[in-house]
Amino acid sequence: MTIQHRSKLFGGRTTAEELHSQSMRAMCPCGAAPRVKARVFVPVLEVLAKCPEFVHAFFVEHPEMIEHGLPVVQFTDGAKWMKVDERVACAKCLPQMERDLAHGAGILCGQKLHAEVQFDRGPGTDPVSVQIPAGL
Numbered sequence: 001m002t003i004q005h006r007s008k009l010f011g012g013r014t015t016a017e018e019l020h021s022q023s024m025r026a027m028c029p030c031g032a033a034p035r036v037k038a039r040v041f042v043p044v045l046e047v048l049a050k051c052p053e054f055v056h057a058f059f060v061e062h063p064e065m066i067e068h069g070l071p072v073v074q075f076t077d078g079a080k081w082m083k084v085d086e087r088v089a090c091a092k093c094l095p096q097m098e099r100d101l102a103h104g105a106g107i108l109c110g111q112k113l114h115a116e117v118q119f120d121r122g123p124g125t126d127p128v129s130v131q132i133p134a135g136l
């Protein structure tokens with residue numbers, strides 16, 4: 001019986017999980033390689049109505065976006081949302097990041113807005129597969 005270890009991509013140089021971690025182009029606040037990325041979206045109309053200070057601060061920070069407008073993402077239901085936060089976490093820090101987002105994901109300008117948090121958890125760990133020879 002032969003034990004087949006995790007399959008690796010690119011001729012055995014990396015696993016799918018490592019490739020996903022590298023694609024985030026960020027490090028966990030603890031310094032480890034990230035495993036999960038969370039993006040926080042809030043409705044654009046709600047931001048304009050309840051938090052015009054945020055819009056003003058955004059255009060002060062990104063003056064090149066004045067001619068393009070706010071970076072709006074249209075979800076499949078047609079609603080328009082704006083990404084206001086993006087975080088990454090390693091497996092160890094993930095529970096704390098989830099708790100932080102559960103309590104304060106949609107808070108802008110001191111007001112609680114409706115928020116949607118999308119988690120990119122990647123492919124996950126590859127299961128170790130065992131190859132059983134024919135005839136058993």
Ligand SMILES: [Zn+2]
Pocket residue numbers: 028029030031032089090091092093094
């Ligand atoms: Zn961490």
